[in-house]
Amino acid sequence: MNLRLLTYNIQRGGVGRVERLAHVINACQPDIVLLQEATDLDTVHRLASLTQMTTSASFRQQSLGYLSRRPVTASWHRPGLSRHAFIEIVTEEGTRVFGVHLSAIHSPITEQRRVYELRALLQSIAQHQKGFHVLAGDFNTLAPNERLDVSRLPWRLRPFVWMGGRQIRWRTIQAVLDAGYVDAFRSCHRDEAGLTMPTWDPHVRLDYVFVPRAYEGRIARCEVVSSTEATTASDHFPVVIDLLTEPVAA
Secondary structure (H helix, E strand, O other): OEEEEEEEEOOHHHOOOHHHHHHHHHHHOOOEEEEEOOOOHHHHHHHHHHOOOOEEEEOOOOOOEEEEOOOEEEEEEOOOOOOOOEEEEEEOOOOEEEEEEOOOOOOHHHHHHHHHHHHHHHHHHHHHOOOOEEEEEEOOOOOOOOOOOHHHOOOOOHHHHHOOOOOOOOOHHHHHHHOOEEEHHHHHOOOOOOOOEOOOOOOEOOEEEEEEHHHHHHEEEEEEOOOHHHHHHOOOOOEEEEEEOOOOOO
């Protein structure tokens, strides 16, 4: 059975934009939606209703939530000393999906924090997960060789870059790749930018889906959803991926 997964930062709980968010989600027809900034429980419940998802969950003051059309079990994990939890969703077929939302703001200090959070997450996954799985969400960082145009950042955020000497070593995504994962969007689109944020002036790619490199062949499609509706629903474009949950027969 194949799996269509959507990862979506719905911006500040999605309050006041639930119909627009539901329109974007329905257009993608996902089986599972990983939500970031899903801090408003009522909005998540309404999204589940408007998208006809059978299960959903989120917690107040926690960024991560989910919607699912299929029966799943879900649990939240918070690695030791990490400021951020991650969510683990397991389908009836046994496919595991790990959703993340790493620390925000572009600076050397916050990049170091993201690396720490990511490594804590990977250690936690390694303790209870082997084989095919998915790691997705808002990583709040750039991939290797991608450029940050500081002049396009809001004025309130530029000092964080300047205070670090204007040079940020983008190490978080490299740490994921070094751990044996493949960037699903880059696997499908070698030369496309895949920018996901902000929707009114896209200039950074912060939202990713990864699978273990051994299972790269199960990536059927991965796209940034940059529709007109998505432009006004949130400050992030969602990312959708179609996965083969069973190997292709020879």
